[in-house]
Amino acid sequence: MNEKIRVGIVGYGNLGKGTQIAVSNAPDMELVGIFTRRDPSSVDAKGTNVYKSDDAASMQDKIDVMVLCGGSATDLEVQGPHFAAMFNTIDSFDTHARIPQYFAAVDNAAKSNDNVSIISVGWDPGMFSLNRLYAESILTKGETYTFWGKGVSQGHSDAIRRVEGVKNGIQYTVPVQSAIDRVRRGENPKLTTREKHLRECYVVAEDGADLSEIERKIKTMPNYFDEYDTVVNFITEEELKAKHNKMPHGGFVIRSGETNGGANKHIIEYSLTLDSNPEFTSSVLTAYARAAYRLAGKGDFGAKTVFDIAPALLSAASGEELRKKLL
């Protein structure tokens, strides 16, 4: 490639900022601009041009791949098909139950307009999905386990902050070490929700709030906490800001399988330990942006997932270099 891949970013939250960093580190990419629903003049994008989202339509000849950095809850179901009609796109859509509909809508928009859209990119869905697929394709007999954490769950942190008397708070999802150890030993245990993860909360209470009532409300909250062992720690706002100001995450995908009728056991394990969930996720998005650009060049249009992408397409290096250095 002589020309650099021209990348646009839609949305300038944590993911958008992470993508900006990742694109700036890619030798074969340049960042054309950030597209936002806010007033562009109000966004300090560290030197990158900022445009209104609506301006994107007139810039189709200036951008090769658009990285959609909105959230699954509200943004992507609209933005995904909208931008796939105009650009090659990458997104991190993660509302699992709605992936079939989302895939179909994006596929239709992308195919009708000769674009490539890789959906549900990141680490789960994303790298964890890939590892489930590789491991199950190789060890066809066995069990797959996914553990998440230790890491911050945005949804659970939001849920805590909605409890009466709570001023601020954060929630960590923590995998149960003894459960991981059993899986690694090849025991193939049946594990309940409670046996796999526990939930650790750090809560700043309002002055004069009833702490035991806050704790009770959190621990019994349906869907979020009631099926888990939950620990609630009350701390000061200062401590929260000093010690809980990052967004770490990670987890484990473990396949425990066998060959030769059970005579031999095998464990495949993939794990991530991430200081910054959004910066890692956007690093994955950026690698797949390269793949989308290349697939579009081959005319292989439509919606894709990480399952459909040959690994070599993610790297800036040539096939020859990859075989020499990494095979």
Added chain:
Amino acid sequence: MNEKIRVGIVGYGNLGKGTQIAVSNAPDMELVGIFTRRDPSSVDAKGTNVYKSDDAASMQDKIDVMVLCGGSATDLEVQGPHFAAMFNTIDSFDTHARIPQYFAAVDNAAKSNDNVSIISVGWDPGMFSLNRLYAESILTKGETYTFWGKGVSQGHSDAIRRVEGVKNGIQYTVPVQSAIDRVRRGENPKLTTREKHLRECYVVAEDGADLSEIERKIKTMPNYFDEYDTVVNFITEEELKAKHNKMPHGGFVIRSGETNGGANKHIIEYSLTLDSNPEFTSSVLTAYARAAYRLAGKGDFGAKTVFDIAPALLSAASGEELRKKLL
């Protein structure tokens, strides 16, 4: 697919036997036969038809993919191009320095005859290579470490057995735990050969042999042992047969990287713990046989490596099922 993928196996050693097991467990494959240089009537293949290697040429319309289960040292450089001219093939070629030449020779044979040949499939090269590629494409700034073991090295075991006074023996490659721990902590250490692995030998000596001389010869053997800390344990033939009769192996690929100018660190780790190296390797070969068949169906001919294969091609499940169950 209504019809099953018709698989042939060339060579009936450990890898060939493992492939026979893996194909028998694949719902969408059938094993047509085993091809050997030995007298077919002398090979007990547990009910599978056995043919002479030379008979393969007349069976091109009966076999969709040939899995080449010979060794890299002597067999594959001849067998690879030979069979790639007649069949879609999979092999585990692992003589790293010779991969470029081997790739070119197989590519030429495969392309000239409209076949697909996936070379260097297994776990290293293979799954470890893939994980190096994925991890370096995502975390572009960082260091990648590969540790092997604990596992049996065939080459080092052979080297021990050639020492005067040695009746039998086996060698385990053992990764140094403290080195792995340093890498996991994100220290990005520079590690020497000696700091990464040690070598554990179990040796059965001939009656009356000079044990200290055997130990000295092993520990100072150039290329094999002199750059490592080596432990030599003398045991009886009975103990060797009872406790060292499997071919376990495994290892770790760890990428320690950073984002945002080093403000955030991330660790990606992939590890394997295998009771049977050949049975796991042949499980990988079998999954890639499925991919070779599918690529041939699309007319995407030539030599490939694991880097070129979209993960979904490895699974018997449809894209829709994969998105639903594993994404």
